[in-house]
Amino acid sequence: MKRLITRGLMFGNLIHVSSPALVERYNRALIHLTGKRTELADFHIDISGYSPEVGDELDDPLYLNPNGVNRQFILLSTAQKTAPLLNVKFSMSRSILRQFIEENEAQLFALTAKDAVAGELLNSVYAVSDPRALFNIRKIKIEADTTAGTVRDAEQLGQKIDRFMAEDDAWFDDVLIADMVTLAKRTGDVTRNPVRLKQMEFGQDNFWTAHFGGLYIFRGLDHPAAISAGDKAQFGKLPIKYTFDFNDRNQIAKFFEYNDLVEPIVKARGIDAGAILRQKLDFIIVDAAQETGIDLTGANRRDIRALARAHAADLPEEFHGLQALLRWAEDEGPWPRITSDHPAYFYTLRAADHPDRDLVNMLLAELAPKDVRQLFICHKEAFYRAYQGWSEAKKSYVADFLDREYQVDKAGARAALFGHDDAMAEPVRQPDLIDRVGPWGAIRRKRGGVKGPWGG
Known part of the structure; x- marks a missing residue:
C-alpha cells in the first residue's frame, strides 16, 4: 500500500494534528467518548476524527466506531469537512458528517476555537450480529457537544434567560441569577452569540x-x-x-431496469462515451496481461495496444463486448447484442440522474471490478481489497494512472464520468430498434410461473 500512500491515493487529504493544544483537546474528547487517550505527539485524522496512527497505537481500528454501527466523531476544525472517511462501515456516514459540519459551520468554528466537539451518529441499533438488524436502521440522528458541555450549558442558560424575562419577580430570585452568572462564565453572551447546533435527522432507506x-x-x-x-x-x-x-446477474439487471436506476454510457448526455469505453478497454487489457511481469509504469495507449496484440488470445469476453460497442459508437460497426448474461454488460452502464446515483455507481463498480478507475472513485474499500491481490505490474500501472489522470482534477474526472447535464427539451422518441428491445437487447421474461418482477 506504500505506493498508494506516497501518491496520496490512500490516507490522502487527512488533517495533520501536531500542536500540543490540539493534541490535548483531542485527548479530552477521546477520553470523553472512549475512556482512552493517545500518547502520540502528532497524527492525522479523517472527517470523523479517526486517526490510523492512533488506531495502530490502541490496536483498535474501530476505537471511534464500536461494533461498526454508531460512529462517534471528534471535530477539531471545520476543515475536516473535506477529509475522507476511513474504515467505512455505512455508505451514508461521510455525507451525513459533511452536511452536519456545513450546516453548523459558523457555530462549530466558534466552538472548536477553544475546545473539541465530540458526538455520535445515533440510530436504534447497537450491534448487527444478525443481518436482520440492519433493516431496523431507518433514521440517523446527530448528538454533539464540546467536552466541556458548552452547547448543553448554553441551552440551559437560554432557558433561564427566558424564565428571567418572563417572571415578574425574577429579580428577587438569587438562585436563578447565580445560576445564570455561572453558566454565562462558561458560555459567554448567548443572547448576542447564540451557541446552538441544529438538531439534524437523516432518513436512510x-x-x-x-x-x-x-x-x-x-x-x-x-x-x-x-x-x-x-x-x-x-x-x-x-x-x-x-x-x-x-451471481444473479439477470435479476440485478431487471432490478436496475424496473427502478430506472441506470443508463447506457453510449446514450448518456454530456459525456465522451468513446473515451470512457477506450479507457475501460485499457484496464481490461492490463488486467489480462498482469501476470506477465511487464513493467507497466507510465504505459501509454500505444503500449496498451501493443499488449492487446501480444495477448489477443487471452483477452476476456468483457474486452470483446466493449470493443464491439465502441465500434458501434463510432459508426464503424453494427449494433452489438450485449445482454445481462454477457460479462461486459455492467461495464456499459452508469447510474441515471436520481438521489441514489452514488450508491448505484458504487454497486456498478463492484459488478465491473476491472474498471479500476470507477472502482477507486466509487468504492474505495473494494478498491483497496482488490489492490492487495494484484500483481506488482498492475499495482504500478494503476497507481501511476490514478496519480497522473485522476489526482490532478478529481472534480473534472467525476463530472466527465458521472455528471448529468440538464435536458434542454423533451426528446422526441422514435420507434427504432433500441426503443423496442432496449439498448442491450431484450431481457426475455418467461411466460407463466414468474414469481414477481425478478423471477423466482
Missing part, C-alpha cells in the same frame, strides 16, 4: 454496509431488494421481498 461481506439495501424504491457481494444463502430470510447476490 437505501444504503450500503460493509457488514457480512458487503450488502446493498434498497428499501425506498418501487421494487425493493437487497443485493449481497457474497453468497446470499448466508442471510437466510431477510425482511425484504427479494435478496440477490452477484
Whole structure:
C-alpha cells in the first residue's frame, strides 16, 4: 500500500494534528467518548476524527466506531469537512458528517476555537450480529457537544434567560441569577452569540454496509431488494421481498431496469462515451496481461495496444463486448447484442440522474471490478481489497494512472464520468430498434410461473 500512500491515493487529504493544544483537546474528547487517550505527539485524522496512527497505537481500528454501527466523531476544525472517511462501515456516514459540519459551520468554528466537539451518529441499533438488524436502521440522528458541555450549558442558560424575562419577580430570585452568572462564565453572551447546533435527522432507506461481506439495501424504491457481494444463502430470510447476490446477474439487471436506476454510457448526455469505453478497454487489457511481469509504469495507449496484440488470445469476453460497442459508437460497426448474461454488460452502464446515483455507481463498480478507475472513485474499500491481490505490474500501472489522470482534477474526472447535464427539451422518441428491445437487447421474461418482477 506504500505506493498508494506516497501518491496520496490512500490516507490522502487527512488533517495533520501536531500542536500540543490540539493534541490535548483531542485527548479530552477521546477520553470523553472512549475512556482512552493517545500518547502520540502528532497524527492525522479523517472527517470523523479517526486517526490510523492512533488506531495502530490502541490496536483498535474501530476505537471511534464500536461494533461498526454508531460512529462517534471528534471535530477539531471545520476543515475536516473535506477529509475522507476511513474504515467505512455505512455508505451514508461521510455525507451525513459533511452536511452536519456545513450546516453548523459558523457555530462549530466558534466552538472548536477553544475546545473539541465530540458526538455520535445515533440510530436504534447497537450491534448487527444478525443481518436482520440492519433493516431496523431507518433514521440517523446527530448528538454533539464540546467536552466541556458548552452547547448543553448554553441551552440551559437560554432557558433561564427566558424564565428571567418572563417572571415578574425574577429579580428577587438569587438562585436563578447565580445560576445564570455561572453558566454565562462558561458560555459567554448567548443572547448576542447564540451557541446552538441544529438538531439534524437523516432518513436512510437505501444504503450500503460493509457488514457480512458487503450488502446493498434498497428499501425506498418501487421494487425493493437487497443485493449481497457474497453468497446470499448466508442471510437466510431477510425482511425484504427479494435478496440477490452477484451471481444473479439477470435479476440485478431487471432490478436496475424496473427502478430506472441506470443508463447506457453510449446514450448518456454530456459525456465522451468513446473515451470512457477506450479507457475501460485499457484496464481490461492490463488486467489480462498482469501476470506477465511487464513493467507497466507510465504505459501509454500505444503500449496498451501493443499488449492487446501480444495477448489477443487471452483477452476476456468483457474486452470483446466493449470493443464491439465502441465500434458501434463510432459508426464503424453494427449494433452489438450485449445482454445481462454477457460479462461486459455492467461495464456499459452508469447510474441515471436520481438521489441514489452514488450508491448505484458504487454497486456498478463492484459488478465491473476491472474498471479500476470507477472502482477507486466509487468504492474505495473494494478498491483497496482488490489492490492487495494484484500483481506488482498492475499495482504500478494503476497507481501511476490514478496519480497522473485522476489526482490532478478529481472534480473534472467525476463530472466527465458521472455528471448529468440538464435536458434542454423533451426528446422526441422514435420507434427504432433500441426503443423496442432496449439498448442491450431484450431481457426475455418467461411466460407463466414468474414469481414477481425478478423471477423466482
